[in-house]
Amino acid sequence: MAGNSGPLSPRAKLAVTAGKAAAAVSRAAGRGSGSVIGGKVALRLDPDLxxxxxxxxxxxxxxxxxxxxxxxxxxxxxxxxxxxxxxxxxxxxxxxxxxxxxxxxxxxxxxxxxxxxxxxxxxxxxxxxxxxxxxxxxxxxxxxxxxxxxxxxxxxxxxxxxxxxxxxxxxxxxxxxxxxxxxxxxxxxxxxxxxxxxxxxxxxxxxxxxxxxxxxxxxxxxxxxxxxxxxxxxxxxxxxxxxxxxxxxxxxxxxxxxxxxxxxxxxxxxxxxxxxxxxxYQVQAVAGRYDVITFMNREMRLLLAKNPAGWLETFSLIDGPPAPVLLSVNARGADGTDTSWLWDVDYTRLTGHPIFVIGDRKLDLAVRLEVAGQNFQVCESVDEVVQKAPPGRIEVIANYTAFQDLRRRVGN
Incomplete structure (x- = not known):
């Protein structure tokens, strides 16, 4: 390893090599980048790595x-x-x-x-x-x-x-x-x-x-x-x-x-x-966030928002009506399983936009939008949303695992 640290110890080298091997196996099995499992293996072999x-x-x-x-x-x-x-x-x-x-x-x-x-x-x-x-x-x-x-x-x-x-x-x-x-x-x-x-x-x-x-x-x-x-x-x-x-x-x-x-x-x-x-200025998108993609001949912009503060900032990015908006919320381990935060978000910011709701917790979100007096449709999939949405670029706001689900489906 370059730099002023001197070479890594044999134990540290072994840990790095084993970690990279574990990551490669994980990637080959289609389980993501492998960075987490690789790091876990490496740290197990050398806790000071x-x-x-x-x-x-x-x-x-x-x-x-x-x-x-x-x-x-x-x-x-x-x-x-x-x-x-x-x-x-x-x-x-x-x-x-x-x-x-x-x-x-x-x-x-x-x-x-x-x-x-x-x-x-x-x-x-x-x-x-x-x-x-x-x-x-x-x-x-x-x-x-x-x-x-x-x-x-x-x-x-x-x-x-x-x-x-x-x-x-x-x-x-x-x-x-x-x-x-x-x-x-x-x-x-x-x-x-x-x-x-x-x-x-x-x-x-x-x-x-x-x-x-x-x-x-x-x-x-x-x-x-x-x-x-x-x-x-x-x-x-x-x-x-x-x-x-x-x-x-x-x-x-x-x-x-x-x-x-x-x-x-x-x-x-x-x-x-x-x-x-x-x-x-070189940065156009970050891990898929802000990407504008074409899916089923429709332009969609992918926006990640995981909590009330994030949703508030994201609403400010959406141009005035009538741009259609797709909201997707899951509550899996990586998201946090408590969706009560949905009640802290001011959905009146979306008034005038046609809203479509998907995701594991679409009914939680539907209740919240109903109380906020918004017009929305609950759908089973992004495909259904694309078929029903009026013209214009679809603004997509999703929390963490919902965002990953959408990226996989739209090929991003």
């Missing part, structure tokens, strides 16, 4: 409820301006998937790693990152994820005293609370449309005051820090006050926010904002 693989890399970790995969991809593109990058670009973001990704990057200079929220402190301990990007925290996978404030507290404890530069969203009180234990924080004004998980102060439990874009706790004085980077319209404002245009092929305000955080991360590694943002 993740730390060993990271020693020659400048690592940035990316964690959040929404936007991890896209931001990881944007940062990776930006850092390629300075050298080879290894990244878990397909979103396998727990230790096994991360280990698999790094095992494939022996000649890389940078490691750009998406990390599941629950594993952030552990992975940070193992890989000694140079930077950590914290974007947002909101309710997700209600049956198994910790309550958001508890998660922020875990991050705060796990990152206390870290040597990494923390690039953190100043507009999310939970992120600010989590990052505030760190000695070196770069604050980014990336915005926060979804506020329903941050009405109480994470420091004292008091009621959060939110005048305009500002926020503070009236009881303990915990408040929004002054950002040094900011998203302003279609521009990134850097710490010197210069405005750099954002030109993305990815749609929506949320991706401009992701690009702003990514530019701040790239600057930490010496890549200027202009270079970083120009490189981000």
């Amino acid at each position: 993740l730390a060993r693989l990271a020693t020659h890399l400048d690592v940035v970790l990316v964690s959040a409820t929404n936007g991890k995969t896209t931001t990881t991809r944007l940062i990776a593109e930006a850092l390629r301006a300075s050298g080879p990058v290894v990244s878990n670009a397909l979103g396998a973001n727990m230790p096994a998937g991360i280990t698999s990704a790094l095992a494939g990057g022996s000649d890389a200079r940078y490691g750009v790693i998406e990390v599941d929220e629950k594993y952030l402190a552990m992975v940070a301990r193992d890989v000694s990152p140079k930077a950590i990007a914290l974007l947002n925290l909101s309710r997700d996978q209600l049956d198994r994820a910790a309550e958001t404030r508890m998660l922020a507290e875990k991050w705060r404890e796990g990152l206390a005293g870290t040597k990494a530069v923390i690039i953190a969203n100043a507009d999310d009180p939970l992120i600010v609370w989590a990052a505030s234990s760190s000695p070196n924080v770069v604050w980014v004004a990336a915005g926060q449309e979804w506020k329903d998980d941050a009405w109480s102060c994470p420091s004292c439990g008091g009621v959060m005051q939110r005048p305009g874009d500002d926020w503070f706790c009236g009881e303990c004085g915990f408040r929004r820090p002054t950002p040094s980077w900011a998203l302003s319209g279609d521009y990134v404002l850097d710490p010197h006050g210069s405005a750099w245009p954002i030109r993305l092929q990815l749609p929506g305000r949320a991706n401009k926010a992701n690009a702003t955080s990514s530019a701040a991360v790239a600057a930490t590694f010496g890549v200027p904002p202009q270079v970083a943002l120009e490189r981000m």
